[in-house]
Amino acid sequence: MKETKEKFLKDSSAKSKDLEHKSRLQHAFDNYHNKQKKSLLQFSDLQLAKERAGGIRQKSIENLEKYLIEFESNFIKNGGKLIWARDAEEALIEIDKIIQKHAPEFIIKSKSMATEEIGLNEFLAEKKIDAIETDLGEFVQQLAGEAPYHIVTPCLQKTKEEIKLLFEPIRKKNGETADTENNSAEELTNTARKYLRRYLQTAKIGITGANFLLADCGAIAITENEGNAFFCASATETHIAVVGIEKIIPSINDLELLWPLLATFGTGQKITTYNHIISGPRQADETEGPKEFYLVLIDNGRSELLEKTEQRRALACIRCGACYNVCPVYKNIGGHVYNHVYGGPIGKVITPHLAKDKNFSHLSQASSLCGACTEICPVGIDLHKLILFNRRDEVTENKISTPIAIGAEKLIWLAWKTAMLKRSNMDKGGAKAKNILLKLLFKKLWGKERELPKVAEKSFNQLMREQRNIS
Numbered sequence: 001m002k003e004t005k006e007k008f009l010k011d012s013s014a015k016s017k018d019l020e021h022k023s024r025l026q027h028a029f030d031n032y033h034n035k036q037k038k039s040l041l042q043f044s045d046l047q048l049a050k051e052r053a054g055g056i057r058q059k060s061i062e063n064l065e066k067y068l069i070e071f072e073s074n075f076i077k078n079g080g081k082l083i084w085a086r087d088a089e090e091a092l093i094e095i096d097k098i099i100q101k102h103a104p105e106f107i108i109k110s111k112s113m114a115t116e117e118i119g120l121n122e123f124l125a126e127k128k129i130d131a132i133e134t135d136l137g138e139f140v141q142q143l144a145g146e147a148p149y150h151i152v153t154p155c156l157q158k159t160k161e162e163i164k165l166l167f168e169p170i171r172k173k174n175g176e177t178a179d180t181e182n183n184s185a186e187e188l189t190n191t192a193r194k195y196l197r198r199y200l201q202t203a204k205i206g207i208t209g210a211n212f213l214l215a216d217c218g219a220i221a222i223t224e225n226e227g228n229a230f231f232c233a234s235a236t237e238t239h240i241a242v243v244g245i246e247k248i249i250p251s252i253n254d255l256e257l258l259w260p261l262l263a264t265f266g267t268g269q270k271i272t273t274y275n276h277i278i279s280g281p282r283q284a285d286e287t288e289g290p291k292e293f294y295l296v297l298i299d300n301g302r303s304e305l306l307e308k309t310e311q312r313r314a315l316a317c318i319r320c321g322a323c324y325n326v327c328p329v330y331k332n333i334g335g336h337v338y339n340h341v342y343g344g345p346i347g348k349v350i351t352p353h354l355a356k357d358k359n360f361s362h363l364s365q366a367s368s369l370c371g372a373c374t375e376i377c378p379v380g381i382d383l384h385k386l387i388l389f390n391r392r393d394e395v396t397e398n399k400i401s402t403p404i405a406i407g408a409e410k411l412i413w414l415a416w417k418t419a420m421l422k423r424s425n426m427d428k429g430g431a432k433a434k435n436i437l438l439k440l441l442f443k444k445l446w447g448k449e450r451e452l453p454k455v456a457e458k459s460f461n462q463l464m465r466e467q468r469n470i471s
């Protein structure tokens, strides 16, 4: 636990001084906010839309068991095969069993945070199976050997020039001659498209995530901009979707509100380019679609989070990533320093509960509690309060300090309180001595990068008395 925290402190401290990184992120977020401003106009009453969406999601979480049972029955009726996985290990074992039937050299994948969470790519690599990321941003990160930087825009920290360099081997494999002048986004996208197409056209197995599980029709809903997820789900013989149990919603009708909200808060669009509802494998009277459709529903710590009366509200998250984009901490330190798949404000709330080794309680301390995340969240999750509930639990469970440190801290605050409660005590001693004392007591808490406020030579009370000649 100590090492994870120390690493976070070290890495975040270094990253926060990287001004180039800060300006790249700011540029990406400025574009997002400008786009979003226009799309927000589609909601005649945004607050009401958020309240309704929050209501749908909270109802789903409060009745998780009921809706999951309804979903299971409808999904099986549609011809799908459902697998429940308690944790990442179980999910990987089950996925392996499906994949081994086909003994493929590679599988294709669309963007899925659930597969990141269970470490699917690393698992497949050990089995000598290539997992080809087909989402452009994920593909870039895969070429760089890096994890996604953001849950919606995985490579937002990279410049076109950096991507062009990463694409050099791909160009060669495509038989393209390197164009040293042209590195437009279109040209780079075409290079990726050409390279990925041969995998998309020949893959036997496609793996996707899903944005929602629709209880009333036993279908999954996927929203995407590139069409690659649909390729993975429909142009292969076997489609495997890996999804967290909390993605359930009661009805297909709820998408009418949730889809535009997810698009507007996720990417600033009015509606995402492609929205799919996939209800099962190819039926007897159909000529296209996968022969088999497996859904791996993962718990992986979600039930434990559900037991937490307050923090369970975080399970309503629709993974739009909007809270990342307004968070002053994320804007300074970026995505990799969190050292886990979910970063930003939502990561601070859920990662300490979802991470297998539960070593991430320090993330809840890395917040200014400004409330910007709560304000932006399209489903009304009071993130900054949930961060506080995590902190409370850490203190009550004695996770953050040793008994000696707690005892010392209590003594310091007792001395502080005694001094502060009496005017005459406060005025005792010179400013110099007080400044030294403050430094000694609070330097570690205050951090190396910040200057402690200085105690003035004379207090306001002393100045007033002097001015009015009061002894």
Ligand code: SF4
Binding pocket: 265, 316, 317, 318, 319, 320, 321, 322, 323, 324, 346, 373, 376, 377, 378, 379, 380, 381, 383
């Ligand atoms: S917590 Fe809210 S703002 Fe953050 S990703 Fe989830 S839905 Fe979006």
